[in-house]
Amino acid sequence: MKVLAINSSPKMAKGNTAMILIPFLEGMREAGAEVELFYTSKLNIKPCTGEINCWIKTPGECYQKDDMQMLLPKIHEADIMVFATPVYVDGVTGPMKNLIDRMVPLAKPFFELRNGHCRHPLRGEVKSNKVVLVSNCGFWEMDNFEPLLVYMKAYCKNASSEFSGALLRPHGEAMGPMIEMGEHIDDIFKAAKEAGYQLVKEGKMSIDTLKIVGRELLPLEMYIQITNQSLREALNALKK
Numbered sequence: 001m002k003v004l005a006i007n008s009s010p011k012m013a014k015g016n017t018a019m020i021l022i023p024f025l026e027g028m029r030e031a032g033a034e035v036e037l038f039y040t041s042k043l044n045i046k047p048c049t050g051e052i053n054c055w056i057k058t059p060g061e062c063y064q065k066d067d068m069q070m071l072l073p074k075i076h077e078a079d080i081m082v083f084a085t086p087v088y089v090d091g092v093t094g095p096m097k098n099l100i101d102r103m104v105p106l107a108k109p110f111f112e113l114r115n116g117h118c119r120h121p122l123r124g125e126v127k128s129n130k131v132v133l134v135s136n137c138g139f140w141e142m143d144n145f146e147p148l149l150v151y152m153k154a155y156c157k158n159a160s161s162e163f164s165g166a167l168l169r170p171h172g173e174a175m176g177p178m179i180e181m182g183e184h185i186d187d188i189f190k191a192a193k194e195a196g197y198q199l200v201k202e203g204k205m206s207i208d209t210l211k212i213v214g215r216e217l218l219p220l221e222m223y224i225q226i227t228n229q230s231l232r233e234a235l236n237a238l239k240k
């Protein structure tokens with residue numbers, strides 16, 4: 001089983017998204033999957049310019065020569081695609097959106113009716129892959145992921161993919177400081193690993209496991225207070 005993971009956090013392996021993604025991929029590897037991970041920050045992926053050459057002049061091929069040439073065959077081959085992104089203003093990061101837009105050569109320009117909805121047929125052998133979202137955000141509430149979930153589910157319908165669920169870590173910025181303070185939050189990372197193992201071995205992730213990944217780390221009021229306190233300290237340190 002081939003897994004292709006894309007992490008679009010500019011913090012890459014040092015970011016909060018990676019804190020959840022890395023054990024999740026570890027679980028998948030342990031279950032026997034062949035996993036490849038790419039960071040958008042290390043890739044050269046230009047935004048789509050809307051020429052649609054990839055549909056008419058050079059079917060299946062974009063005129064822009066960059067890392068999408070290497071990535072498109074991997075996307076086509078992947079049994080599971082993992083989109084890992086921090087929430088940036090209620091959506092995916094810019095580089096992640098660029099990458100997704102540049103997947104258009106995988107479709108044909110024609111329209112077809114799929115499940116009663118107007119869609120583009122996929123190019124080549126239609127392979128229904130699974131898609132997982134891994135995300136974290138700064139705000140405290142789980143509802144901050146709602147726009148992202150709506151988008152990823154819509155993307156899956158568009159791309160004929162199966163949405164397999166999401167590992168969502170609200171108040172993700174609390175993880176690092178809590179570990180430094182010696183708080184025990186290991187259960188979150190163990191659950192992320194378990195979710196990866198389950199997806200490969202059983203074809204799905206358990207809701208209870210995903211709940212642990214996103215469990216409350218500290219009360220809302222305390223999070224606001226601690227965050228504001230450390231921001232004030234950082235601002236005061238600059239004044240000195």
Ligand SMILES: Cc1cc2nc3c(=O)[nH]c(=O)nc-3n(C[C@H](O)[C@H](O)[C@H](O)COP(=O)(O)O)c2cc1C
Pocket residue numbers: 009010011012014015016017018086087088089090091136137138139140144172173
């Ligand atoms: C440009 C920008 C926009 C952000 N927008 C949101 C947002 O809309 N909602 C939210 O909860 N967090 C938001 N955040 C906070 C990030 O999601 C949070 O810091 C996250 O932990 C970053 O993950 P990373 O370390 O993997 O990059 C934003 C951060 C940045 C830099």
